[in-house]
Amino acid sequence: MEQQQTINILYTAPSESEPLDLRRKARPGEIVVRIFLFLCGFVSIFTTLGIVFVLGEESILLFTTEYSSIDGLKRLNVIDFLTGTRWQPNILEIGIWPLLTATLVTSFVAVFIALPLGLGAAIYLSEYATPRARNILKPVLEVLAGIPTVVYGYFALTFVTPLLQGLLGKNTIGVYNMLSAGIVMGIMIIPLVASLSEDALSAVPRTLREAAYGLGSTRFEMTTRVVIPAATSGIVAALILAISRAVGETMIVAIASGNGPNFTINPTKAAETMTGYIARISTGDLSYNTLDYNSIFAIGLTLFFITLILNMISRYIVNRFREAYE
Amino acid sequence: MATMNPQWQDEQSFKRRLRRRQMKAKAWNIIFLFTIMIGMLALLLLFYNIIRQAVTLIAVENTVDPATLADRPLEELSEEELAAILSEHVTANRMRVLILKDVVGADQKEWAALNQQSLENVLESGLYPEELADLPFKDLELEQIVSILQNGLSRDGLQRAVIDEVVQPVVTESWTLNEALLNRDEIDKIIDEKHPNAEVSWKVWVNLDFLTTPMHSRPELSGLRTAVFGSLWMMLVTVAFAFPIGIGAAIYLEEYAADNWLNRIIQLNISNLAGVPSIIYGILGLAVFVRFLDEITSGKIFGLVENEATVSGRTILSAGLTMALLILPIIIISAQEAIKAVSPSLKEAAYGMGATKLQMIRTVILPNALPGILTGTILAISRAFGETAPLVVVGSITRITVDPEGPFSRFTAIPIQIYSWTSQPQDEFRSIAAAAIIVLLIILLSFNATAIILRNRFSRRW
Structure with missing residues (x-):
């Protein structure tokens, strides 16, 4: 009864008072909130600008500051940085190649492990596994993906390295080596490759699979001749993202691949990667405006561009070469 | 039949061929299963390796009998x-x-x-x-x-x-x-x-004493207490900044942003940031929070520093802010997904009742998207909790024996401690590193379990 009355009041109210003003009202509160939300969105832009500015500024300092050496004050130059094959900041030799080759070797080993295993896992999950098997196997990959990298580093140093030493002999392979770091890094990125490739595989429409079966192919033939070719762009994109992740990975290489730059492509040797160098130099209280301090920014900038370019290529491949069905 | 396909005139050879194809298919079935099993094996070995170092047989000798x-x-x-x-x-x-x-x-x-x-x-x-x-x-x-x-x-x-x-x-x-x-x-x-x-x-090695005693230079007397507190304080700072900003940015992008170049750049930029290596964030934090803003991050402008000479930006606040920047893209992206999943008909209904945009966001979008947003945030936090590289660069120090008192304290964190102990040559340090890893993994596991429970309990479909 009471409810009935309320409704009546609401219903009759407009006719007795002024007609409702239905024009858009200025709502200062909403505008303030809107500006706040925009600023939140803009934080990400500030972050990127901050990264580029900070890395750029300090890198420029690296090449404009005069550092003292045995033959008096000396200035470093960019060409030496990009082409030099010796990294010894204490005698003002800063060629990035020893660090870069170590990064490339560990990343190559990692991808060499992660691509077949990740792709195989993706194919199994998307084409072969029963729903029950999926429910058991998928969490395994998720757990692998959730383990912190420092734990992988521990695994590399205390398990994989002794294992490799047992297999290859302690003379061939030392306590610190790129192979062990690369293998463990590969295990770390299996979930990334698997989940991205699986997304690409399951995006291939069912009709194509049925057509392949209709022509009498086995499941393997259907997978390799129809599904994988149709999903190539996604798989390649996953591969490139995996490389990018491996290049930027720090803790595994900092723990297992050795301290000290070494210009070599032999994975059984110890060598320091770009990220490993940054981690080692910045451990403890690094003093500002020194060659060491400035050098980590220059390496960081190189690293930033390498990963940015790889990520962009990956996105471009996905967008450009995606086979759109229906 | 035979006349249609001369190649298979011989039925025997057709059958042989078919059998070969089927065998090949079966073999590959096993190979694919094998690849995923290797991943599983790696995981088992990883756990086995931790446990075998965390439980050891020790010979204890007294310095004085x-x-x-x-x-x-x-x-x-x-x-x-x-x-x-x-x-x-x-x-x-x-x-x-x-x-x-x-x-x-x-x-x-x-x-x-x-x-x-x-x-x-x-x-x-x-x-x-x-x-x-x-x-x-x-x-x-x-x-x-x-x-x-x-x-x-x-x-x-x-x-x-x-x-x-x-x-x-x-x-x-x-x-x-x-x-x-x-x-x-x-x-x-x-x-x-x-x-x-x-x-x-x-x-x-992982026991109650280990959790409650502070650092010590001797592994058997060392504990994780200061690192646990350091990690918790840091996460508090991280969440306090990343959560509101992340949700704000997601709401802006999903509800307010017009489809123009600026907003497209913001969106593209966020997905690019998600792919930036974590150590780069560490370098950014070192230059911006530790060095440039050291008066704020050391607490100096709040009058908290007694001795001018010890002003240092290498504090929990700097590390927490660095981590906040690191997980911001992850929080934004997952919050966007959660907001996108709110049914448009609910939104239209709110507008139909005369709600303004802000009212609609407050009464319809946020309550419905919150479980999804929380799930994403917890997963992001669990990522930050195990992240080591940025902390190494921002300058957490490992030999700290006192509990951090607040955001302006210097600190150590669990993953940093694992890194530092792993780098020591003695076996006993390996054992406490393993013990710390077990603590870390249990914390991460409980984070993830919470996220999964949240997702299952509150997930609604329209």
């Missing part, structure tokens, strides 16, 4: 006898530290100041004779110190002091779980030859 201290076992000695042993073997300075640490319970950084003060200010009365009240603490005689210690500690406390300070048991060697189980005979032989006086026992 307790038998030489008294004619009876330590357990049977009276308080007076224990105190006598202490006064005979421990220096007065060390005893003063024991009093400050165990009787007063003062923090390490207050020790120097307390040492200068009078007895009255340092200790509660009753522990010392009245006439000594005005005497400075540092001027006490050895016997006086011993009697204070004897009054201040229980018998068990005294016995522990004797063991820690005089007997000083040291882990001389340790064997991992698998070695100890498989080669026990050989190990016993080694112990007999090398450490005849050693006591052999099993040690589970």
